[in-house]
Structures are given as structure tokens and as C-alpha cells.
Amino acid sequence: MAETAEQTQQDGLLEPPEAVPTLTVAELEADPHGVFRAWRSRLPFVGHEIAGFVVLRARDVDLLMRDPRAQATETLHPRTRGILEGTLFDIFAHGMLTANGPVHRRRRSPFTRTFAARMIEGLRPGIRAAAEGLVRDWLPDGEVDLVARYAALIPARIIAGILGLPQDDVPRFTRLAYEVSRVLSFTFGPEDIPDLEAAAVALQDYVLGILEVRRAAPTDDFLSRFLAEAEATGELNPQEVVIQLVQMIIGGTDTTRVAGAMQVALLLQHPEQWAAVRGDPGLIPAAVAESLRYEPSVGSAARVAREDIVLDGHVVPAGSLLMLSTLSALRDEAAYARPDAFDIRRADLPRLHPIFGGGAHRCIGEALARVELEEGLGALTRLAPRLRLAGAMPVIRGHAGIRRIDALRVAA
Ligand code: HEM
Numbered sequence: 001m002a003e004t005a006e007q008t009q010q011d012g013l014l015e016p017p018e019a020v021p022t023l024t025v026a027e028l029e030a031d032p033h034g035v036f037r038a039w040r041s042r043l044p045f046v047g048h049e050i051a052g053f054v055v056l057r058a059r060d061v062d063l064l065m066r067d068p069r070a071q072a073t074e075t076l077h078p079r080t081r082g083i084l085e086g087t088l089f090d091i092f093a094h095g096m097l098t099a100n101g102p103v104h105r106r107r108r109s110p111f112t113r114t115f116a117a118r119m120i121e122g123l124r125p126g127i128r129a130a131a132e133g134l135v136r137d138w139l140p141d142g143e144v145d146l147v148a149r150y151a152a153l154i155p156a157r158i159i160a161g162i163l164g165l166p167q168d169d170v171p172r173f174t175r176l177a178y179e180v181s182r183v184l185s186f187t188f189g190p191e192d193i194p195d196l197e198a199a200a201v202a203l204q205d206y207v208l209g210i211l212e213v214r215r216a217a218p219t220d221d222f223l224s225r226f227l228a229e230a231e232a233t234g235e236l237n238p239q240e241v242v243i244q245l246v247q248m249i250i251g252g253t254d255t256t257r258v259a260g261a262m263q264v265a266l267l268l269q270h271p272e273q274w275a276a277v278r279g280d281p282g283l284i285p286a287a288v289a290e291s292l293r294y295e296p297s298v299g300s301a302a303r304v305a306r307e308d309i310v311l312d313g314h315v316v317p318a319g320s321l322l323m324l325s326t327l328s329a330l331r332d333e334a335a336y337a338r339p340d341a342f343d344i345r346r347a348d349l350p351r352l353h354p355i356f357g358g359g360a361h362r363c364i365g366e367a368l369a370r371v372e373l374e375e376g377l378g379a380l381t382r383l384a385p386r387l388r389l390a391g392a393m394p395v396i397r398g399h400a401g402i403r404r405i406d407a408l409r410v411a412a
Contacts, residue, residue, distance in 0.1 A: 054325050081188075083183075164223040251365055
């Protein structure tokens with residue numbers, strides 16, 4: 001009995017506290033905004049059939065992102081899904097996203113300078129030119145899927161440029177990143193794990209191959225410097241070198257693809273707001289920020305409770321896996337006026353956008369994502385001002401981790 005309780009505790013799945021319901025993945029996937037809206041006013045968190053507890057309120061999500069009692073999950077997440085070894089497991093065991101304390105700092109620090117806001121601002125003219133080039137590529141076709149032809153290509157090409165990955169490899173590594181990132185969702189079953197593992201191995205092998213090329217013939221790019229420094233200082237072991245790059249590729253592509261497509265869809269769904277942005281480019285940053293609030297591309301961040309945590313009188317037991325729901329927090333009526341209205345002129349978004357998390361793990365790619373999203377939208381408003389939806393609004397799926405989006409049919 002004692003052993004069973006200990007095992008349950010290790011896996012982050014504890015009995016829900018009294019009066020806290022356990023929600024199924026099926027109901028959360030069917031209508032995440034509706035389900036969270038229904039519970040948020042009544043309870044600070046709900047149980048999740050796989051992932052422990054989902055924290056719902058903006059204030060709690062913000063505090064727990066930075067609270068030492070809620071720590072990064074190390075390998076708890078894959079273990080709850082029965083993944084105990086292999087490359088998928090290694091992504092959690094050796095990556096910055098799931099690490100704590102000095103280990104986390106060691107893995108993150110080689111990237112901080114390159115991704116600092118000041119450095120990324122310097123890339124803005126190049127990102128603008130790349131976005132404009134892509135619009136000019138598809139414009140003659142008239143009607144296209146903007147996800148495939150635009151939103152997916154901007155982040156992938158730019159992260160390839162920064163890291164020093166060959167542009168010809170973009171389709172290959174974006175496909176693999178898209179498959180592997182599903183491991184952060186809860187919509188896969190045991191039968192899907194072999195495919196996810198195969199994609200993780202292929203992505204890892206891809207990075208290993210690139211590193212081999214750079215080791216043999218260093219150039220003046222980020223990858224060569226990163227490799228040389230890691231080997232000279234011994235700060236990162238070879239496996240950590242590979243896994244950090246895998247995480248940068250995953251983080252740098254999927255998240256921004258979904259956000260880039262969704263912001264266009266939302267603006268086209270609200271033609272008066274599209275017209276306002278077209279007429280006043282000064283509104284672009286606000287349009288990007290409101291789109292990230294209204295339909296965030298990342299639904300949650302994972303933590304583990306290191307001790308009992310009391311939220312409004314309800315106790316999250318020590319050892320629980322926690323999903324800090326950015327999706328719910330960004331529609332919290334206690335934080336935002338008319339939270340279910342899409343309004344690029346709202347004045348209640350905090351200066352530091354909550355979609356990028358908080359504390360030690362706050363998104364390292366935030367500045368890059370913002371510049372890509374702003375320039376992506378700017379190029380469209382300038383070069384395709386008569387853009388319109390050519391079908392239904394794209395469906396955005398997922399209540400946790402990186403969310404997924406279908407095609408976005410538009411006509412210029
Ligand atoms: C709209 C786009 C993006 C969103 C919404 C987003 C969201 C987030 C969030 C919420 C976290 C914190 C997770 C946590 O606390 O557990 C995070 C971390 C991270 N993001 Fe992003 N991200 C975006 C774009 C990017 C880009 C472009 C990159 C790559 C350049 C990137 C790379 C990462 C990495 C490596 C981490 C882990 C940081 C750490 O653990 O220290 N992200 N992101």
C-alpha cells in the first residue's frame with residue numbers, strides 16, 4: 001500500500017482534493033475555453049485525468065510560474081505517460097525547459113546573448129525582407145493556405161538562419177519538430193509513442209549530422225561558436241549540446257507558426273480591426289499581443305508542486321503535476337475586461353505578456369517571436385491589404401502545451 005502511494009506521488013497523480021472534479025482530456029479538447037470559463041469562477045484549479053491539476057486563474061498562474069514551490073518537472077512528465085527511456089525521455093532529462101536551478105542556468109546561458117531583445121532587434125530588417133519575399137511568392141496564386149505558405153515558413157527560416165541550419169533543411173526539421181512537439185500535449189496514446197520516438201530520434205540525428213559538419217569545418221555562425229564553447233569549457237556534455245538545439249528548433253517553429261496564422265485569422269474575422277491595423281502600422285504590436293491573449297499558441301506550462309500549495313483555501317498536494325493554464329489565465333474575467341472579446345485596443349494586458357511565462361523559464365525566444373509576428377503581419381497589411389478569409393476560421397486545437405492549427409485559406 002505504502003509503495004503504491006509513493007509510486008502515485010512520484011507520477012504526479014494524486015487523488016483530487018475533495019470537491020475538485022477531474023476533467024477528461026476529451027471534454028477539455030472539445031471546448032477548452034468553455035470548460036475553463038465554467039470552472040474558473042468556482043475553483044482555482046481542477047483535476048486533469050492525466051496531468052495532475054490545471055491551475056486556472058491569472059493571478060495564480062503568474063505567481064506559480066515564479067514560485068520556488070512549483071518547480072520544473074524534470075522527467076515527471078514523460079514518466080506519467082509511460083515513457084521511461086529513449087530520445088523522447090532524453091529531451092526532458094537533458095533539456096533546459098524541464099531543468100531546475102544551476103543545471104537549468106548552465107543549459108540556458110549559451111543562448112541568452114543571441115536571443116536577447118537588443119540582438120533580435122538587429123535582425124528586424126532581415127526578418128521584414130524575408131516576410132515580404134514570402135508574400136510576393138504566394139501572392140500571384142491568389143488563394144492559398146496561409147499556414148503552409150507563410151506562417152510556418154517565417155519562424156522556420158529565421159531560426160535556421162540564426163542557428164546556422166541549411167535553408168534546404170527547413171521542410172525536414174519543421175515536420176519532425178511538429179511531430180515531436182505532440183509529446184507536450186495529452187492527445188496521444190501509448191500506441192502513438194513509437195511514432196513520436198521515431199520522430200525524436202530523426203530530429204536528434206539531424207542535429208548530430210549538422211554538428212558533425214560544423215565540427216569538421218567551423219564557420220562564423222552560432223552553431224560553430226556554441227559547439228566550440230561547449231567543448232572548450234565543458235559546461236555542457238555532448239548530449240546536452242544536442243538536446244538544447246532540439247528544444248530551440250521545437251520552440252522556435254511550432255509556437256510561432258500557430259500564433260502567426262491565428263493572428264491573421266482573428267483580424268480577418270474582425271474586418272474593422274484588420275482595416276485599423278492596415279491604416280495604422282503603430283497598432284501592429286497591440287494586434288499581435290491581443291491575438292496571443294485571445295487564442296494563445298501555448299496552452300500551459302508544466303510544474304511539479306514540491307510542497308502542499310494552498311490556492312484560495314484549496315490544497316494542491318505536494319508531488320502533484322501542475323499545468324499552469326495560460327489558456328485559462330488569459331481569459332480570466334478577474335484580469336481582463338470582456339475577456340471573450342477580441343479587441344486590439346484593450347488596455348489591460350500587462351507589459352510583460354503572460355503568454356511567454358515567467359520566472360527562470362520565461363520564453364527565451366520571446367523577442368524573436370514578437371519580431372517575427374510583427375513583421376509577418378506588417379508585410380501582409382502592406383502587400384496584401386485586401387486579404388480575406390476564403391473559408392471557415394481555422395480550427396485551433398489543444399488545451400495544453402503547444403496547440404495545433406488547421407489550414408487557413410485566404411484570398412488576396
Ligand atoms: C508565440 C511564440 C511563443 C510562445 C507563445 C512561447 C511560449 C513559451 C512559454 C510559455 C515558455 C515557458 C515554459 C515554462 O515555463 O515551462 C517558453 C519557453 C521556451 N521557449 Fe518559447 N514561446 C514562443 C516562441 C519561442 C521561440 C521563437 C523560441 C526559440 C527561439 C522559443 C524557445 C523556447 C525555449 C527554448 C524555452 C525554454 C526556456 C527555459 O526553460 O529556460 N520559444 N516559451
